[in-house]
Ligand code: KG4
């Protein structure tokens with residue numbers, strides 16, 4: 272059964288084809304970073320317009336690359352939320368219209384379910400149940416995953432998401448957008464012990480996160496090291512980036528270990544854009560191994576937004592698909608815990 276997956280929740284237009292045992296037949300991604308870079312962040316209206324321009328050609332290319340005809344598609348999966356509502360609407364209306372025209376089902380996929388299922392696309396996938404750390408530009412969550420659609424959020428950020436904190440620190444340091452990879456790059460030549468930033472919420476017993484105090488500490492450190500209106504010298508900038516990254520990673524690792532302890536689970540899945548961070552990957556692996564647990568990651572390109580994860584999640588939920596599409600779903604805010612499992616699959 273071949274499912275077309277469409278991702279347009281933010282600033283990446285993604286189109287993929289997933290076919291069960293045959294796996295991924297195509298996976299194309301067009302990034303809008305060059306459009307948004309000059310503004311230092313995503314401009315929602317520009318994002319929507321560009322999705323509209325790129326989606327159709329990407330679908331045509333993906334079908335050609337996979338050698339799949341439109342008539343062979345059995346469902347169209349699209350990101351129904353959470354995300355930027357205009358951007359979501361472009362993917363949702365396109366997907367539902369195509370599905371309607373082909374008289375096949377359309378499936379609205381929860382973007383974060385896509386992220387947390389992304390490691391299932393790897394050759395050695397994790398098994399349920401597991402603890403998932405979802406760390407993206409909009410979310411920081413620790414989720415107990417008992418099965419497909421059976422999610423319980425154990426902890427979440429009280430303010431900024433981890434990726435948002437990376438992006439804001441990048442801005443303060445005068446680094447390019449998107450900030451996460453830029454901070455990580457600057458940190459490579461910096462000293463992570465140069466500045467002892469706070470490790471937020473570690474004193475508390477909860478599994479919640481908070482990054483606004485760390486962000487303020489970084490701002491104060493930058494201001495105190497700047498001579499007048501000048502920007503930081505390159506060495507100091509790298510030290511600030513490395514020290515911030517160390518504090519953010521320490522916090523994420525500590526909360527994950529606390530989550531493994533409190534649930535008694537020994538499998539941790541890390542997903543979302545910040546999951547591409549190399550320091551986070553290394554430290555999580557070391558900490559988990561030390562307690563006999565195992566960490567699973569998607570490959571770095573499946574940590575950030577992509578359509579492969581949407582096509583896969585849609586394929587997993589094929590049993591709940593209705594033909595023709597009953598409604599066009601574009602939900603900017605959508606709680607993962609509300610999803611529920613799909614009905615038992617029959618194909
Ligand atoms: O999952 P994603 O692609 O989009 C959302 O759904 O938000 O995540 C994007 C976020 C951005 O905040 C970006 O700065 C961050 O992930 N990110 C990173 C790295 N690569 C992407 N943060 C830290 N280190 C990285 N290597």
Ligand code: ZN
Pocket residue numbers: 382386407408543544575576
């Ligand atoms: Zn995402």
